[in-house]
Each structure stands twice: as C-alpha cells, then as structure tokens.
Amino acid sequence: MATVGMGDIKKGVRLELDGNPYKVIEFQHVKPGKGAAFVRIKIRNLSSGKVIEKTVHAGDKFEVPNLEQKKMQYLYDDGDFLQFMDMETYDQIGLSKEQVGDLFDFMIDGMQTDILFHNGKAIAVEIPQTVELKVVETPPNFKGDSQGGKKPATLESGAVIQVPFHILEGDTVKVDTTEGKYLEKVK
DSSP states (O other): OOEEEGGGOOTTOEEEETTEEEEEEEEEEEOOSSSOOEEEEEEEETTTOOEEEEEEETTOEEEOOOEEEEEEEEEEEOSSOEEEEETTTOOEEEEOHHHHGGGGGGOOTTOEEEEEEETTEEEEEEOOSEEEEEEEEOOOOOTTOOTTOEEEEEETTSOEEEEETTOOTTOEEEEETTTTEEEEEEO
C-alpha cells in the first residue's frame, strides 16, 4: 500500500491515522536552530469532521486511505438522513446531517455531489466550491442605502448570507460554499 512521508505533506493530501481517513488542511515546515526539521499539520477527520494538530518527523510514514469518490445526486431530507442516489446504479444511501456538515446549508434537491467512501462506507459529501442559488427573501432597498453595505438574504437552500443592497428577491447569486459568502450576482 502507498505511504505518505514528511516530504509529501501539503494542503489537501489525504492520509490514514489509527484507521481513520484525514485530510491536511494546514501545514508548516519548521527548521529549528538545533535538531532535525519537522512539519506541524492540522488535519480534518473525513468521517467526523474533527480537526486535530500533529507533528510529523522525518521518519514518520502514513498509509494512504482507501478512498473512493462517486458522483451522486442529493434527493431529499427524510428527517433523519439526507438521501443520495448513485447516478449509474440508482442505489440510494442515507447520510446524517453531522456527516454532511455545514455544506447542507447550500444543498438543494437534485444537486450533483461527490460522496467519499472509505473502505466501502460513505463518510463525507463534497459539493462544488461555488453554487448558484436563488434569493427567496431579503429586505427591500431603501433610499439612502450606502454603497458597500450588506443586508441578510435567505437562499432557496435555506442558508442566510450577507448580500449587497442591490440584490432583490428572485435574483440568482453565486455563493462560495467553503466561506458561506456572496461572490456575485448571476446575470
């Protein structure tokens, strides 16, 4: 099986630790005045979403996790689980809201997603970094609203984000799903 060493570590690399898959979200190469160099990493558990910090030394090796990614369609929320369908086999699986995390705020029925499987078990969902969603509710504009100001807007997915004053109900906006921020109005 393939391994990841200290020199292979960079943002986005996936590794296995204690049987759990992790993804590197931050790393810092440290070369102290005395002693050997090492790497400080922040890694996110792909199953639980928890972030931990770890120090990696020159001889440390990690297994590459057995991960498989499948294109699936988000169908609906049944109250307990979010239901997804494999686009090729039409098999359905359910994931809890904890497994999906904050991405659920930007998901709408019928959306294409990538489901991450670890040793055959679905563990996480990935959606595009930017999505286009319709504004369903936002306060009206008033004379004197300043340029550069923001107001809350509820999107069709249920998420509430801050948008510029010129955005109105019915407009479609592009949203960054990792930051939960307005990017631009879609024409």
